[in-house]
Amino acid sequence: MMVFLNNYFNDRLYKIIIRSLSLSILLFFLFLTVVSNKVVKEQYSQFYLFMSKVEEYKQNILLLGLLANKNIENYLLKNEKIELIVKNDNKFGVYSIVQNDKLTMDEIIIINMALEVFGYVPYFLQQRDSFLFYRSYSGSKYLTSRKINDLKVNESMFKYEYCNIHDSCTLFNSASDLEDRVVISNVYIDAIKNEEIITVSSPVFKNEEIIGDFNFDIYLREFSFLKNKKITEEVENVYKIINIKDSRYPFYDFALIREYYIDNRTMVKYKLPISRLILEHIFVLFLIYFLSLLVVWKLMLLSDKKNKLLKAELIINKDELTGIYNRSILNDNKFISIKRTKNMAILAIDGDKIKEINDTYGHDTGDEAIKCIANGMKATFRDDDFLIRTGGDEFLALLPGCSLKVAEELSNVLKENIKLNSFNKHGIKIEVSVGLSMFEINGNLKDSIKKADIMLYKDKNS
Template sequence: MNVKDHKWNVAFNSLALAFISYSIIFILYSISEVADKKANFAYATEYLDKQKQRLVYTSLFVNTVFHINGDKLNKIYDESGTYGLDIYVYPVTGGDLEIKGKEEIIVSSMIYAFGNMNSFIGKENSLIYYRSYENDGKLMSFSRLDDFQFDKNMFNQERCQMYNLCSTYATKESLSDRLLVSSIYNDTITGSKTITLSSPVIDQGKVIGDISADIYFDMSILAQEASISSRDQGGMNYIYVDYPQYPMGELSFRSSYVIDNKSTLVFELPISKLILDTLPFFVLSLVISLFATVHYMQYKIQKKRFSEVYEESNRDEMTGLYNRKVFSTPEFLSDTLNQTIAILAIDGNKLKTINDTYGHHCGDAAIKHIAEAMKGVFRDTDYVVRSGGDEFLVILPGCPTPRVMELKEKLKKEVARKKVRPYNMEVSVSVGIAFKRPEEELEYALIAADENLYRDKAQPSDEPEGLDKAC
């Protein structure tokens, strides 16, 4: 017998072990990956939240400045010059670079407001600017935009309404929270997937400009392998950050964040992505499991072979009973340690006469008959031993005296009850009993059992009969 004989068992065990190992890896990886993605989502939404709060605060502040007196306005002009923030003006192609009229108040107010939060300016993943709808239109940015040309079509009505970009074309309902969130579009400056947050600047009930923040998705921490898209559902703008290349996207870990009264950011991490990401670990687990299972099976086969050889060395070839080698095995020593054991010394009566008169084949048949009777009387856990010729020993660990006496009589009756086949011959046995206490040596107890055997043999007994058939 070898591993090939157990190929289906090896295959099943390898798959089971690989699946268990992979399941543990998948669970641990999923917990880590989901936690990491949720942390990134939380960071991104926190950034969005701060952006929109600052935009709304600044637009409200700018609208307030329109109504203050000259001294306070001059103070804003003076302090805004101390913050070191530069403004870069980009007019419509061919337009005037000069900041005029209320644009000067707006720019100074923005610098004043932003001066206390410089961390809001100069981020690589965003652009902060004021977009004026007056004087043919201008874009005034806190960052230099190299080679940028402001084309009026960038903010025409069609494009603004397509992407929900411009406050001047927005509904009152969408501006009720003073924030306008665009759908996803490709930025003309960077080419990145972009969301624009805009807060209107209003003068005398008319939108004259937007204070805006372009947030570049491609440069955000959410962009790792994910894609972003906008979907209009029931008049709401849902911005999805997900992995459409993976199947069964409906089975996903999901997080959502309400940006404003018309827009919600949704992040979805499909379970299929986690499975495919960890699939190489399953293959590796399967290879390792197959290797381990094959070697374990080889070990079991070798161990079984060794056990069989070891067991055979402790067995009598003729009867299948133990031989005297069993007394030195770890199992026997363990079973008989620190307890009283009963010893039965058993001998076939007149078997020498049978051998001498009718031949050893008749004697061997009688010995096998006695052995079979002993197997029927004693348990598999008892030590039933052929010690030599027609001599037998039975070791009963922890067996009480009354039960030992019952077994002695039962054995005698069982041996005498049946005739030896095929010779129609009757045989009998004599039995001697002794007990070994924990502190005593086994050999002394065996000698005592033999002495009691001879006493039992001296009792009157019937001679074997019926030898005329075959012997």
């Protein structure tokens, strides 16, 4: 007994846990679809805000490159001597391979143009998250927007081997790369501040040859959006892909993805981990699970009570010997509801010579005969018909929605089914008499049953 009870309670506990877990996971993901939408929108807006800043640098560097080209073209047309604009507050730096190397005419044009632009747009020089410089291939110099201590320029910084590491020199890019006049470098560590950067570059041409390029070094960690983010690179077909991932969360590659094309060959992907959305709201899952446990437990208690009530009703309404209904079914709500909405054919059924069987072979054989009649009724009528043992060898079959004609045909089938069914070692054949009547909606059921009884006795005496 104790083992049975233990297994019973363990099984119930297992069902409660599994059902609560299933329900809470379903509700949790429904919650995530609603609430996480706000988080996703916020993260995507920060991503696009960062990309708009990069786009701004790209447009500015492109503008500087185009202005420089225009100034150089004008100089070539006019062929006038140009002198360097000297200002007391000049903060730009000039760094060359050879110390105190003279500026080339192209470099003077670039510096004069830059000083004029910076005079109108001083914010170029005030950005904490970026560093502006011009790389002169013709003069092997770096011209910077502000002076940098200990910056040393050497010949390798203008060579293919150095530039190829970062992909940051327009001189060595193909014509297709320069179609939009902008090049985005790889992510690399800056030599000046020792921080992660990308460089946005735009070439400067003279007689269709690249003589230098303007560059914005963008310090990635200055952007709050990129803090705690992992930045990786890969190549996919013709595209260089810069991946921004939140590596603080597990399975961060299983993520919602947004893409942004910076130029004609560079794409940035932001991967928002799904695990982040889950872990940031995990307390809600536990809360939902706790509530689900209570709800499922209460529902199971209610279900148990309902099942017990149904079993009790079945015990009350069922005949113990035959398993079909007894007379109490006539007072059941289900039957009363059907009686109010449907006509019913009524068959009063009585076993023939059952008393003789009892007297001759004993009551056990008589009980078998009664079971035989009930089994014949089950084989003849529908599952939703009401088959009733009213007492002894007397039965009723109440057939909702059945016409009297069909009921008459069924009565003949019933007689044949019972007659063909022999039982017991004595090979006894059972026969029944049947009387029919019709119950109409809003009629009197007792009167209809009496009519069927009258017809039964006519059939028995025929």
